Amino acid sequence: MKLSEIGEFGFIERLSKKFTDISTSGKKGIGDDCAILPMDERYDLVVTTDLLVEDIHFLRNKTTSYDLGYKSLAVNLSDIAAMGANPIASFLSIAIPSDLDVEYLDGFIEGYKDLSQKYEVALLGGDTTKSPEKLTINVCVMGKVEKGKARQRSSAQPGDIIAVTGPLGDSGGGLKILLENIHPRDASYDQLLQWHHRPEPAIKEGRKLTSFPGIGAMMDISDGLASDLQYILKASKCEAVIDLSKIPISDELKHVSAEQKWNAVEIAVTAGEDYRLLFSINPSSFEKLASQYNQEFSLPLSPIGHIKKGDNPGKINWTEKGKPINFSGQGFNHFKHQ
Amino acid sequence: MKLSEIGEFGFIERLSKKFTDISTSGKKGIGDDCAILPMDERYDLVVTTDLLVEDIHFLRNKTTSYDLGYKSLAVNLSDIAAMGANPIASFLSIAIPSDLDVEYLDGFIEGYKDLSQKYEVALLGGDTTKSPEKLTINVCVMGKVEKGKARQRSSAQPGDIIAVTGPLGDSGGGLKILLENIHPRDASYDQLLQWHHRPEPAIKEGRKLTSFPGIGAMMDISDGLASDLQYILKASKCEAVIDLSKIPISDELKHVSAEQKWNAVEIAVTAGEDYRLLFSINPSSFEKLASQYNQEFSLPLSPIGHIKKGDNPGKINWTEKGKPINFSGQGFNHFKHQ
Numbered sequence: 001m002k003l004s005e006i007g008e009f010g011f012i013e014r015l016s017k018k019f020t021d022i023s024t025s026g027k028k029g030i031g032d033d034c035a036i037l038p039m040d041e042r043y044d045l046v047v048t049t050d051l052l053v054e055d056i057h058f059l060r061n062k063t064t065s066y067d068l069g070y071k072s073l074a075v076n077l078s079d080i081a082a083m084g085a086n087p088i089a090s091f092l093s094i095a096i097p098s099d100l101d102v103e104y105l106d107g108f109i110e111g112y113k114d115l116s117q118k119y120e121v122a123l124l125g126g127d128t129t130k131s132p133e134k135l136t137i138n139v140c141v142m143g144k145v146e147k148g149k150a151r152q153r154s155s156a157q158p159g160d161i162i163a164v165t166g167p168l169g170d171s172g173g174g175l176k177i178l179l180e181n182i183h184p185r186d187a188s189y190d191q192l193l194q195w196h197h198r199p200e201p202a203i204k205e206g207r208k209l210t211s212f213p214g215i216g217a218m219m220d221i222s223d224g225l226a227s228d229l230q231y232i233l234k235a236s237k238c239e240a241v242i243d244l245s246k247i248p249i250s251d252e253l254k255h256v257s258a259e260q261k262w263n264a265v266e267i268a269v270t271a272g273e274d275y276r277l278l279f280s281i282n283p284s285s286f287e288k289l290a291s292q293y294n295q296e297f298s299l300p301l302s303p304i305g306h307i308k309k310g311d312n313p314g315k316i317n318w319t320e321k322g323k324p325i326n327f328s329g330q331g332f333n334h335f336k337h338q
Numbered sequence: 339m340k341l342s343e344i345g346e347f348g349f350i351e352r353l354s355k356k357f358t359d360i361s362t363s364g365k366k367g368i369g370d371d372c373a374i375l376p377m378d379e380r381y382d383l384v385v386t387t388d389l390l391v392e393d394i395h396f397l398r399n400k401t402t403s404y405d406l407g408y409k410s411l412a413v414n415l416s417d418i419a420a421m422g423a424n425p426i427a428s429f430l431s432i433a434i435p436s437d438l439d440v441e442y443l444d445g446f447i448e449g450y451k452d453l454s455q456k457y458e459v460a461l462l463g464g465d466t467t468k469s470p471e472k473l474t475i476n477v478c479v480m481g482k483v484e485k486g487k488a489r490q491r492s493s494a495q496p497g498d499i500i501a502v503t504g505p506l507g508d509s510g511g512g513l514k515i516l517l518e519n520i521h522p523r524d525a526s527y528d529q530l531l532q533w534h535h536r537p538e539p540a541i542k543e544g545r546k547l548t549s550f551p552g553i554g555a556m557m558d559i560s561d562g563l564a565s566d567l568q569y570i571l572k573a574s575k576c577e578a579v580i581d582l583s584k585i586p587i588s589d590e591l592k593h594v595s596a597e598q599k600w601n602a603v604e605i606a607v608t609a610g611e612d613y614r615l616l617f618s619i620n621p622s623s624f625e626k627l628a629s630q631y632n633q634e635f636s637l638p639l640s641p642i643g644h645i646k647k648g649d650n651p652g653k654i655n656w657t658e659k660g661k662p663i664n665f666s667g668q669g670f671n672h673f674k675h676q
Binding site: 121 | 339342346350352360366372373375378385391393394426427434451454455462464465468474480
């Protein structure tokens with residue numbers, strides 16, 4: 001049997017099953033953005049790791065080495081943000097093809113360092129080795145969060161509002177510009193490319209949300225809303241209703257989509273790598289949070305639907321201005337697409 | 339400028355320099371087997387990560403998937419052992435070529451799990467993705483150790499005895515059997531292959547050593563004695579005298595070397611992946627430790643030389659039965675060798 005038949009998640013399921021005999025002694029592992037390890041009486045440690053492989057996660061000729069360094073760390077910081085934690089340290093493993101220039105690596109280090117500096121994340125170690133061909137990067141980041149405050153995917157409740165912290169689809173739009181070799185016509189194109197290359201991890205936003213009463217489940221949108229929301233729904237054993245007309249879309253994506261005849265809503269719902277936060281919240285708390293959030297971040301929180309009881313845990317019931325529609329949002333699965 | 343011109347350590351040096359501005363707030367990072375992070379009042383957390391790339395670190399047709407899974411974890415547990423810590427959790431990232439059978443991965447998981455179970459290490463997360471060609475594995479392991487007890491490379495003192503916890507060169511002998519396509523003639527050959535494929539991380543030995551007064555620097559031998567000892571000497575700013583006649587060599591390596599006309603001493607000094615512990619200890623403490631150790635592990639500790647002051651930090655002065663000899667032990671550098 002080939003891997004493509006069981007997919008990435010099939011493999012992770014096989015893996016998890018094998019390890020059920022080994023006690024985790026209060027630690028929480030596979031199945032969330034980060035693992036959670038009790039640290040001391042006040043804090044929990046959260047840990048995440050991401051593996052980026054050339055030609056699977058990035059194309060060397062479609063990105064600068066600075067952006068690659070920046071993004072390698074950003075995607076991990078985003079997982080830390082999704083737990084409501086503060087990042088404290090990173091570990092960088094890198095397998096380097098021997099034809100790579102030192103100047104290229106200097107650019108990579110610069111991008112990685114600039115984002116480390118912004119969030120005061122110390123680089124505490126890693127591993128460096130030769131690669132036969134493909135540049136391969138593994139980053140592991142640790143963070144800390146007040147005990148019991150880390151947000152998990154399993155905490156959504158029927159009736160909760162589902163909301164996101166920013167417009168969706170910008171990164172997907174940027175990726176389409178790259179892959180379709182579209183020449184950027186104006187600043188909107190540049191904006192989409194910018195978010196694709198240098199997404200901002202929502203560390204401060206995650207900290208705000210996790211401190212607010214009534215917050216349920218939380219995660220970052222890395223594979224695309226349609227795909228990622230299902231993880232929350234499966235872990236929380238419920239369904240969701242999502243209204244496509246409420247999905248926040250930036251003016252830039254609307255503008256470029258109009259020119260390029262793209263379906264902006266479809267990109268916003270299915271494309272990955274936006275790294276906005278997706279969370280559920282008790283409806284009685286939402287207005288107060290939205291107002292505080294708006295004041296602090298000058299950005300609106302966008303409610304896009306709600307959690308509901310249902311017989312098909314993981315199911316998303318799509319609506320358009322309140323009316324049920326047929327829509328199959330398909331996410332990203334490394335073994336099946338690409 | 340190409341990477342091969344500056345080597346792996348040149349790159350790590352460039353990397354470390356860039357990060358000197360970012361505060362590590364009491365944490366210790368690059369330059370030891372593990373990073374050290376203060377955890378609570380009683381314990382420090384230690385963290386290590388290793389990246390293994392097909393055709394650089396292993397050949398898919400020269401190892402079983404079970405052994406590959408076992409060894410991917412073992413090399414990291416060995417770094418934890420070198421700090422005198424107990425492992426508590428691991429994170430496994432794996433990039434999988436799509437031609438790989440699920441059965442192969444099941445074997446990998448089985449080997450990884452069996453060693454996890456032996457040392458009660460929970461698998462708390464990781465990342466799974468497709469690889470265009472090469473199987474690539476990154477493992478990150480955390481451990482904990484009593485506060486201030488983690489052994490570092492910089493703690494060797496002139497006058498200290500240098501010792502190792504077991505025979506050297508078995509793994510190197512096993513590798514030669516594989517690479518030279520030698521058909522195993524007897525159990526000695528199998529023993530060398532076994533240690534190459536399934537080295538035992540010296541967790542209990544490391545725990546014993548770190549608890550003993552008078553222990554200075556400690557590390558695991560992964561690149562080879564001649565290469566690894568230099569890290570201790572550079573970090574501790576001293577030289578060493580090592581007597582080749584005192585290097586412990588197993589009967590199995592002696593026997594196979596005699597048959598194959600290998601230089602067993604050279605293999606023992608230069609070949610990597612033995613994962614024995616290398617440490618320095620105050621001479622007044624050594625006898626007592628050696629006797630306790632022998633009783634507990636039924637294995638001798640082997641003193642092989644001593645630390646001395648000198649103008650060339652990192653220099654190893656080789657002797658043979660006390661007489662200076664000319665010997666250039668060359669270690670392993672991923673960018674220059676293979």
